[in-house]
Amino acid sequence: MLDHEAARPLGVAMIGYAFMGKAHSNAWRNVASYFDGPAFERRILVGRDPAGVAAAAAQYGWTESATDWREVIARDDIDVVDICAPGWLHAEIAIAALAAGKHVLVEKPLANTLAEAEAMVEAAQAARNRGVQSMVGYTYRRVPALALAKELISVGRLGTIRQVRASYLQDWLADGQAPMTWRLRKESAGSGALGDIASHAIDQVQFLLGDTVTEVSGRLHTFTTERPGSGGPEPVTVDDAAWATLSLAGGAVASIEVSRVALGKKNSLSIEVYGSRGALHFDLENINELQFLDGTVPSREQGFTRILVTDPEHPYVSAWWPQGHVLGWEHAFTHQARDFLAAISSGTEPSPSFEDGLAVQRILAAVQESAAARGSTVGLAQSPVLAPITEGA
Numbered sequence: 597m598l599d600h601e602a603a604r605p606l607g608v609a610m611i612g613y614a615f616m617g618k619a620h621s622n623a624w625r626n627v628a629s630y631f632d633g634p635a636f637e638r639r640i641l642v643g644r645d646p647a648g649v650a651a652a653a654a655q656y657g658w659t660e661s662a663t664d665w666r667e668v669i670a671r672d673d674i675d676v677v678d679i680c681a682p683g684w685l686h687a688e689i690a691i692a693a694l695a696a697g698k699h700v701l702v703e704k705p706l707a708n709t710l711a712e713a714e715a716m717v718e719a720a721q722a723a724r725n726r727g728v729q730s731m732v733g734y735t736y737r738r739v740p741a742l743a744l745a746k747e748l749i750s751v752g753r754l755g756t757i758r759q760v761r762a763s764y765l766q767d768w769l770a771d772g773q774a775p776m777t778w779r780l781r782k783e784s785a786g787s788g789a790l791g792d793i794a795s796h797a798i799d800q801v802q803f804l805l806g807d808t809v810t811e812v813s814g815r816l817h818t819f820t821t822e823r824p825g826s827g828g829p830e831p832v833t834v835d836d837a838a839w840a841t842l843s844l845a846g847g848a849v850a851s852i853e854v855s856r857v858a859l860g861k862k863n864s865l866s867i868e869v870y871g872s873r874g875a876l877h878f879d880l881e882n883i884n885e886l887q888f889l890d891g892t893v894p895s896r897e898q899g900f901t902r903i904l905v906t907d908p909e910h911p912y913v914s915a916w917w918p919q920g921h922v923l924g925w926e927h928a929f930t931h932q933a934r935d936f937l938a939a940i941s942s943g944t945e946p947s948p949s950f951e952d953g954l955a956v957q958r959i960l961a962a963v964q965e966s967a968a969a970r971g972s973t974v975g976l977a978q979s980p981v982l983a984p985i986t987e988g989a
């Protein structure tokens with residue numbers, strides 16, 4: 597960066613203004629009020645509908661609005677592109693933005709297909725060599741309770757991890773008359789609950805354990821096979837629910853269960869980790885709490901302790917309020933924006949990287965392959981399609 601450019605605030609463009617665009621806009625609006633970091637400006641919001649995106653830009657605090665993302669990523673005053681568009685657009689926009697020298701944050705899952713994800717990693721690696729950073733938005737890594745869980749596991753407080761039970765249960769599609777959306781079509785979403793929310797559970801398993809999945813067996817199921825569309829009933833071409841058993845390199849075994857029709861569960865990402873010296877449990881519907889069991893105390897005294905993760909020494913919390921003043925679902929997005937800006941400013945690789953996103957994509961593809969073969973076990977290393985690309989291959 598030339599000296600005269602050093603002082604110029606980073607120009608941020610965001611593509612998409614639906615649910616994730618709203619959550620990311622809130623994070624971009626707040627991050628500088630709570631965290632130090634490089635100066636930036638919320639320059640332009642991009643969407644397909646001119647009136648809709650103009651209204652959203654005004655409401656969410658973006659200086660301009662536009663409908664052509666290609667024009668926006670070509671602008672010299674844009675340095676960062678935040679992609680909150682539907683999954684089928686992730687690869688095209690991210691690859692073009694990286695080639696244009698823009699730092700890219702893209703929502704999860706990285707892509708709709710393995711091929712798209714691999715192309716995105718290739719683009720990210722080429723861009724990284726030019727000092728251009730990229731990150732995928734597995735935001736729950738930045739929930740303080742899950743960041744604390746990761747710390748406890750990594751310093752050995754749970755000992756050797758044996759079992760993980762991760763579920764992500766929602767019920768926004770429990771009503772069979774809930775209308776078709778892009779999330780219910782394979783061509784626009786890639787998959788259903790599998791890519792949408794099992795991606796979060798799978799990323800959490802690998803993130804919390806610092807380990808990698810080696811074998812998968814899975815099952816997919818669609819309970820409601822058609823829904824009301826704009827022109828009458830339309831077939832649902834993705835899964836409502838997914839199950840998987842994952843073997844990890846370090847010896848742990850994880851069970852994954854996700855559903856968007858689990859009546860009564862609103863947004864319950866629940867993670868249980870059982871080790872040789874301790875255990876923990878987290879539920880997103882109680883986002884500030886971490887249940888922790890220290891297995892080294894005498895068994896007559898053992899029990900799960902409720903840690904209210906709101907103390908200043910807990911991850912991210914010192915930027916906000918005194919202990920006991922709980923945070924919300926949206927705060928993790930502010931933490932994500934802070935960490936992305938910090939990585940850009942220091943020229944370091946943000947985490948999770950596109951490679952981390954591809955690792956999740958491979959496991960999703962393995963679940964689909966296993967489900968198509970009636971749950972047979974799929975080894976990621978043995979699979980010509982799923983095997984990780986080794987350096988120099």
Ligand code: SOE
Pocket residue numbers: 615766792793856863
């Ligand atoms: C819908 O299932 C959804 O909005 C997901 O797409 C998000 O990733 C999750 O955080 C909340 O639920």
